[in-house]
Amino acid sequence: MLLPATVRAARNDPSLPSWNEEERKQLEESGWVPGALLLADDPPPEEQAKPEANPLDAEKPTPEEIAEAAAEPTTEIPEKFLTAYFDQRPENFLIDPQNLLDFQDSRDRAAFLTSHAGDSAIDLFVYVFGKDQEIPGEVREEELIERFFATGRPAMIVYYYIGQPQRSMVYLSPSLTDTVSAAEQRRALTSSVMQALEKTDPAGQLEAFVVQLGIRIYWMERMIHGEPSPEESTVRRATAHAAKKLKQGPSLGERMAGVMPLVRPYLLPAGGLLAALGIAIAALWWWKRRATFRLPELEVEPRLGGDHAAGVGAVISFASPTLPPASQRLQVPDYLRPS
Amino acid sequence: MKCPRCVQRIHRAAACCPHCGFALAEADMRFGGDDVRLSSLADTAGLLPRRDRQRVERAMERFNRKFPQLFIAVYTGALGEVGQLRQFGFWLLNRAAFDDVPVEKPNAAGILLVIDAESKAAGFTFGYLLDPFLEEGDTFDCLTRAHPHWLEGNHADGIVKAISQLAHVLRKRCRQAKRDRERFERKVLPPTKLGDMVHRIRSGHRPPGETEPSRSNEEVPP
DSSP: OHHHHHHHHHHHSOOOOOOOHHHHHHHHHHTOOTTHHHHOSSOOGGGOOOOOOOOOOOOOOOHHHHHHHHSOOOEEOOHHHHHHHHSSOOSSSEEOTTOOSOHHHHHHHHHHHHHHHHHOSSEEEEEEEOTTEEOOTTOOHHHHHHHHHSSSSOEEEEEEETTOGGGOEEEEOHHHHTTSOHHHHHHHHHHHHHHHHTOSSHHHHHHHHHHHHHHHHHHHHHHHTTOOOHHHHHHHHHHHHHHHHHHHOSOHHHHHHHHHHHHHHHHHHHHHHHHHHHHHHHHHHHHHHHOOOOOOOOOOOOOTTOSSEEEEEEEEEOSOTTSOGGGGOSOOOGGGSOO | OBOTTTOOBOOTTOSSOTTTOOOHHHHHHHHOSSOEEEOSEEETTOOOOHHHHHHHHHHHHHHHHHSTTOEEEEEEEOOSOHHHHHHHHHHHHHHEEETTSOTTSOGGGEEEEEEETTTTEEEEEEEGGGTTTOOHHHHHHHHHHHHHHHHTTOHHHHHHHHHHHHHHHHHHHHHHHHHOHHHHHGGGOOOOOHHHHHHHHHTTSOOTTSOOOOSTTSOOOO
């Protein structure tokens, strides 16, 4: 309530006073104009407009300089972790000696990679580095891969940079390099990076990256066993579908369109015949449903003292499934029935 | 025709079983001599829940519509011994007055299905009208249809199946009787007396209605 009232009052306030020219002249002559600093529109004498400064006569930066300025500074991996990273074949599938992933994420990714190794013939090793970290120049990745992964199960090795999946690099163990083409490796890496970039948080990115890479490894396995990659299989399916369609010849509708002129004159009588047949069947069903049956009433002499009935039919026991009806067909007294 | 107690064959019009001496009087002594009023579906053993009961009633109505001169009744109870089931069925069909059965339908036109919940047995009893047309094997087939359902405790399903099979058998018998009535008449002919037998032997085993051939055309040996 207070705020609108204040605004309204401000709107209704009278305009600020201003000097008329004569009074102002008199005051200026006296040497002091009251409130001149606050109310006057003129700038204070010492703040009068200064002449514009001339632009500096310096060279514009080159594109290389701009690129260097834009690039974030990179740091090398601390030397104390190099041994853990590059000294031996890793014992775990997730290599993160710097503990860049928090405990839960690290455990989840390691569990996934272990589970993948159980399902797949190709192991997946993920080296985790910091966002801006650089692998020292003296570390030669290809040589390390050759040395550590020449023996043992086939493996895919990934250098993954937390928060920057696009910097990731993929290597294959020597046993796979001949069978999986560079193009396929590139496709695997690209699709994994794309999946990772759909996430915003670094942990989610790594998860998406690793999952997609696991899928691509599955396709690599199939390709190794002579089956097409997903892209190829899509193309093959489309081709096969087209060939099948071609082989099938004209569709049913097309064939019917060809036959219709011949059939049309007989459609009406055939329809009528079918309808009549249907009606006849329905009438027969209705008649049979309503039909009643009568037995001839024959004279029967009463027996055993019964005025109405003495017809003893069969008796069956359903006390046990081990006593089937077939074994009860012979209707004998209980004392004659085999127990 | 069998005795409800000893299940031995008995002859037509036997006043009592020649093997064990059973007669309705004995059953009266066991189950009571007065008439019993009950409905045609008497579930005294409580085997049929309400919905199942309605299904059974519908099946019974269908049967009664199909065979206007007949009616079917179902009784469930706890009788104890399998042997008693036949005697009870025989007694009940002779002593029962079914409330929901029209008076023009005597019990002689009735078929009674008795289910003993205690001994887990079931049996058919039928009136004199059905005597020439139903055989033990027919009723056994009906019970066989119901047997798997009763084994699983689906009493209503079993009853409906048994009634359905019974209707099937009776439809067949109606057609057969229409074509060959004598076949069924022969089943209920009164027992042959000694004199009749001699007469038939002399007349060359011809049926009683047939006239003797005239001897006038026969050649007389010299």
